[in-house]
Amino acid sequence: MNLRIPGPTPLPPSVREAQRKQMINHRGPEFGEIIAEVTDHLKQFFQSKNDLLILTGSGTGAMEAALVNTLSAGERAMVVSIGNFGDRFAEIARRFGIDLVKVDFPMGQAADPDEIARRLDADPAVTTVVVTHNETSTGVTNDLAALAGVVKQRDKLLIVDGISSIGSIAVLTDEWGCDVVLSGSQKGWMAPPGLAFASVSPLAWERHARATLPRFYWDFTQAKRYIEHGETPWTPAVSVMYALREGLRLLVDEGCEQVFARHARIARYCRERVASLGLKLFADPPHASNTVTAFCTPEGIDSRAIAKELEEEYDTVLALGQGSITKTTMRIGHLGWVSEADIDAAIHPLGEVISHVAPVSTR
Numbered sequence: 001m002n003l004r005i006p007g008p009t010p011l012p013p014s015v016r017e018a019q020r021k022q023m024i025n026h027r028g029p030e031f032g033e034i035i036a037e038v039t040d041h042l043k044q045f046f047q048s049k050n051d052l053l054i055l056t057g058s059g060t061g062a063m064e065a066a067l068v069n070t071l072s073a074g075e076r077a078m079v080v081s082i083g084n085f086g087d088r089f090a091e092i093a094r095r096f097g098i099d100l101v102k103v104d105f106p107m108g109q110a111a112d113p114d115e116i117a118r119r120l121d122a123d124p125a126v127t128t129v130v131v132t133h134n135e136t137s138t139g140v141t142n143d144l145a146a147l148a149g150v151v152k153q154r155d156k157l158l159i160v161d162g163i164s165s166i167g168s169i170a171v172l173t174d175e176w177g178c179d180v181v182l183s184g185s186q187k188g189w190m191a192p193p194g195l196a197f198a199s200v201s202p203l204a205w206e207r208h209a210r211a212t213l214p215r216f217y218w219d220f221t222q223a224k225r226y227i228e229h230g231e232t233p234w235t236p237a238v239s240v241m242y243a244l245r246e247g248l249r250l251l252v253d254e255g256c257e258q259v260f261a262r263h264a265r266i267a268r269y270c271r272e273r274v275a276s277l278g279l280k281l282f283a284d285p286p287h288a289s290n291t292v293t294a295f296c297t298p299e300g301i302d303s304r305a306i307a308k309e310l311e312e313e314y315d316t317v318l319a320l321g322q323g324s325i326t327k328t329t330m331r332i333g334h335l336g337w338v339s340e341a342d343i344d345a346a347i348h349p350l351g352e353v354i355s356h357v358a359p360v361s362t363r
């Protein structure tokens with residue numbers, strides 16, 4: 001199957017082999033060595049010397065963890081949303097009783113740093129800003145360096161959802177001053193779902209010390225205490241760790257800069273190929289993502305009809321759009337273990353299908 005969704009992503013053969021290993025004691029020295037190696041390699045891609053915590057759960061768990069570890073009920077936080085995953089972060093904040101200021105930008109567009117600066121200046125009670133780096137629902141990458149500059153000039157805590165970018169797109173966590181940065185194993189890391197990562201800055205630890213939202217499973221204090229001894233507080237996803245160690249070895253062998261350059265090159269190639277079919281790209285071009293390409297279905301054609309035929313007739317799986325653009329957009333994932341040939345293998349059947357799928361009214 002040509003699985004071209006923005007996570008879970010296909011696993012290279014050596015990663016598949018690694019995850020088949022027998023269980024070991026998750027509190028023994030062998031697992032401690034795996035944690036040490038994985039942490040070191042993750043930090044290279046997070047471009048950070050901050051603490052790097054490994055959590056067992058999916059990316060959404062890490063989003064919840066970021067909030068409950070740094071905020072208190074009634075504290076004012078700004079969530080910048082450019083799509084579905086920004087909306088999800090805002091919803092988690094709302095459920096936990098955070099005094100939410102949501103700043104929305106139109107789907108397909110990136111957040112405007114000047115607008116964020118204006119909003120922060122008009123609202124000094126905001127202590128924390130939450131930003132999605134790469135909005136997987138629309139295929140848009142925010143200018144994180146510029147946004148972080150605005151947030152840091154105003155001494156706010158910066159939480160970044162880098163779930164579908166870190167490991168594939170450069171993020172200078174420490175240089176830009178990103179305080180909590182999140183990712184998930186099933187994205188560019190070439191590992192199965194089940195683990196999430198959070199880098200935590202000294203400022204985030206200060207906030208953590210006074211944050212009072214309830215936390216137990218996600219408590220960063222516990223995660224840090226255990227990881228320093230080569231353990232996790234709770235039983236970890238051991239098989240995913242085996243796979244992640246191998247995925248990271250492959251990425252480190254390739255080299256961070258080479259990995260980022262490959263993603264940029266393949267993303268460009270994918271956009272060119274999609275456009276060559278006469279399909280309209282969804283993202284504002286200067287902010288088009290290097291890990292996922294969203295495009296509009298031809299007028300009147302439902303994304304689900306295209307996806308169904310692609311899967312049934314061509315064994316190719318693309319992602320539907322999300323939220324209000326589910327029917328009218330589709331997405332091609334190109335992160336992790338991906339080459340131009342994988343893009344060709346998706347574009348060819350896509351061209352065949354759109355040339356004859358019967359128009360269905362969706363708008």
Ligand SMILES: Cc1ncc(COP(=O)(O)O)c(C=O)c1O
Pocket residue numbers: 007058059060061085132134135136161162163164184
């Ligand atoms: C940008 C972004 N944020 C959050 C998530 C949520 O992660 P998960 O599905 O692992 O809970 C995803 C993954 O789909 C994502 O792409």
